[in-house]
Amino acid sequence: MEIINTSIQGIPVLAVTGRIDAVTAKELDSAICGIIKEKAATMVLDLKGVDYISSSGLRVLMAAQKSLRPLRCEICLTCLQPMVREVMEATGIAGLFTIHPDRKEAITALLHT
Amino acid sequence: MSIDIDSYLELLQAACVIVLSAYLIIRSRYFAETLDKTPSKKSLLVLALFFGAVSIYGSLMGIRMMQAIASVRDLGPLAGGLFCGPVVGTGAGLIGAAFRLSQGGFTAGPCAVATLAAGLLGGLIQMRTRRFLGVPTLVGLAVLFEVLHMVLTLILARPFPLAMQAVEASMGPMVLANGAGMLVFAIVLSNYLAERRTQAERDRYLADLERERAEREVAAEIQMGFIPKSLPEIPGFSMAAAIRPALEVGGDFYDFPPWEIGQPEAHPGQESLGLAIADTAGKGVPAAIFMAHSRTVVRACISQASGPADALALANRLIEPEAGAGMFLTMFLGSLESDGHLRYANAGHPHSLLFRSGSREVVSLEVTGIALGLSLAGRYEERNTRLLTGDALVLYTDGLSEALNGGGEQYGSDRVRRSIASYAHLPAAEILDGIISDWQAFCSGQPQFDDLTILVVKADQA
Numbered sequence: 001m002e003i004i005n006t007s008i009q010g011i012p013v014l015a016v017t018g019r020i021d022a023v024t025a026k027e028l029d030s031a032i033c034g035i036i037k038e039k040a041a042t043m044v045l046d047l048k049g050v051d052y053i054s055s056s057g058l059r060v061l062m063a064a065q066k067s068l069r070p071l072r073c074e075i076c077l078t079c080l081q082p083m084v085r086e087v088m089e090a091t092g093i094a095g096l097f098t099i100h101p102d103r104k105e106a107i108t109a110l111l112h113t
Numbered sequence: 114m115s116i117d118i119d120s121y122l123e124l125l126q127a128a129c130v131i132v133l134s135a136y137l138i139i140r141s142r143y144f145a146e147t148l149d150k151t152p153s154k155k156s157l158l159v160l161a162l163f164f165g166a167v168s169i170y171g172s173l174m175g176i177r178m179m180q181a182i183a184s185v186r187d188l189g190p191l192a193g194g195l196f197c198g199p200v201v202g203t204g205a206g207l208i209g210a211a212f213r214l215s216q217g218g219f220t221a222g223p224c225a226v227a228t229l230a231a232g233l234l235g236g237l238i239q240m241r242t243r244r245f246l247g248v249p250t251l252v253g254l255a256v257l258f259e260v261l262h263m264v265l266t267l268i269l270a271r272p273f274p275l276a277m278q279a280v281e282a283s284m285g286p287m288v289l290a291n292g293a294g295m296l297v298f299a300i301v302l303s304n305y306l307a308e309r310r311t312q313a314e315r316d317r318y319l320a321d322l323e324r325e326r327a328e329r330e331v332a333a334e335i336q337m338g339f340i341p342k343s344l345p346e347i348p349g350f351s352m353a354a355a356i357r358p359a360l361e362v363g364g365d366f367y368d369f370p371p372w373e374i375g376q377p378e379a380h381p382g383q384e385s386l387g388l389a390i391a392d393t394a395g396k397g398v399p400a401a402i403f404m405a406h407s408r409t410v411v412r413a414c415i416s417q418a419s420g421p422a423d424a425l426a427l428a429n430r431l432i433e434p435e436a437g438a439g440m441f442l443t444m445f446l447g448s449l450e451s452d453g454h455l456r457y458a459n460a461g462h463p464h465s466l467l468f469r470s471g472s473r474e475v476v477s478l479e480v481t482g483i484a485l486g487l488s489l490a491g492r493y494e495e496r497n498t499r500l501l502t503g504d505a506l507v508l509y510t511d512g513l514s515e516a517l518n519g520g521g522e523q524y525g526s527d528r529v530r531r532s533i534a535s536y537a538h539l540p541a542a543e544i545l546d547g548i549i550s551d552w553q554a555f556c557s558g559q560p561q562f563d564d565l566t567i568l569v570v571k572a573d574q575a
Contacts, residue, residue, distance in 0.1 A: 022361050022395075054511070054515065055394035055511065056395050056396055058439075058441075059394035059439040059440060062394075062439030087463070090443075090461055090462075090463035091463075091480075091484040091487070092480070092484055092488075092491070093441075093487060096487060
């Protein structure tokens with residue numbers, strides 16, 4: 001798994017590539033926590049390159065979402081691949097995130113709120 | 114400048130003795146104690162004696178260089194002081210100085226003073242710095258000290274012209290010999306320190322591994338403690354279940370919660386059996402504890418609920434506030450009556466399949482609400498179906514469908530469905546065996562990171 005940390009017009013963007021399983025979920029967790037620690041802000045998680053996410057990965061997303069919500073921030077997801085979308089919809093996690101089809105739309109939507 | 118073969122051999126011999134003694138003492142436990150900054154009195158004594166002996170050897174073994182005698186007498190006390198502190202340095206210096214005095218000669222006094230000073234100075238520097246100074250610094254100190262030694266000789270030795278002559282002849286060789294000797298000591302020490310660091314890292318790594326292994330064992334023990342020891346019996350049905358904790362224990366479980374309520378008046382005379390399978394997000398002890406907690410909550414909620422959906426809704430309200438760090442669990446919860454009537458609700462557990470013997474199709478028992486612990490807003494719907502003779506209910510967790518083979522290919526639910534269809538005519542235990550052996554054939558030899566949990570209920574005669 002690879003994580004690229006960028007910022008587009010002040011909005012933190014994490015682009016993940018690879019499988020998010022029990023082992024790599026820890027890396028994702030520290031990447032997300034790193035951003036939150038720096039500045040609690042709404043961020044975009046680009047999952048274009050992720051074809052698999054395990055329950056450990058989903059837990060990392062939920063933990064971040066739960067810690068950001070009281071601060072009126074959230075994690076926006078973009079570019080969900082079929083398997084990821086499927087498991088997020090089956091567990092009901094999809095309903096707890098704002099999901100945009102691509103990165104550009106996510107940024108546009110965030111800049112207009 | 115000519116040096117005959119004998120001088121070379123002498124030089125080589127001296128070098129060998131210095132290298133060997135440096136190696137032996139630096140790797141001794143006495144020396145290790147000073148590195149750990151916990152030297153016992155005995156260690157200090159042994160080290161002082163040793164470095165003192167090196168000094169005596171230096172006095173005895175004058176090395177002929179450039180037609181003069183070079184002594185490495187100062188090396189032992191200086192190194193002892195620099196490496197082990199003032200006690201060892203001074204001790205070694207005293208020994209070396211006493212021996213030099215006993216040899217006599219007009220430079221005996223200045224040489225003895227210089228040797229003692231070497232130990233004292235080395236020890237004082239060590240006290241101030243308290244760390245390894247590095248090879249170049251140590252060699253530089255040895256060279257500087259020899260210059261000091263020469264100055265001392267000029268000041269203290271009488272008559273002055275003779276002293277001047279001695280200094281002129283021995284200055285170069287002394288500086289070279291002591292510098293080289295210190296180089297040997299410093300390199301041996303430097304290597305040893307690097308080795309100790311590597312060893313410390315390896316020890317830490319092994320300790321981490323051991324801790325992880327212990328944690329895995331604890332997690333597996335918690336998990337297994339909550340798995341039913343035996344399968345319930347319900348007339349007309351056969352049952353089979355398997356749970357296999359993976360490399361990283363998760364929080365899978367299955368359960369047959371007592372199901373006394375429901376609506377007995379609606380189905381008088383029917384026995385009812387609870388069926389549950391769940392997959393906790395995450396790994397290790399936290400997941401195992403969350404699993405144990407959730408299982409108890411669900412069992413308690415069942416006794417207060419009107420049915421599976423109601424039980425899940427109640428359980429979700431209790432689990433959500435406790436679900437720290439994003440914890441959640443997916444769960445299929447059903448109640449099966451002996452006439453084959455199955456009521457169920459499904460909290461985000463997509464791996465719930467039913468083989469219909471009539472159509473020979475494998476259908477999904479749909480998700481009817483979100484996973485437990487995600488949101489207080491979770492709503493759960495109930496579904497009803499009926500297991501007819503020959504039907505098989507297969508509940509499993511993602512350890513089955515998400516396992517990878519050597520080529521990185523995922524097993525997938527389609528293969529699970531095909532397995533079920535091909536073994537569904539058999540009793541539950543054989544369906545389970547068939548599913549597992551197909552799965553093993555696919556991902557043979559690959560380490561599995563996720564728990565594998567499967568529960569099969571076959572309607573032999575519903």
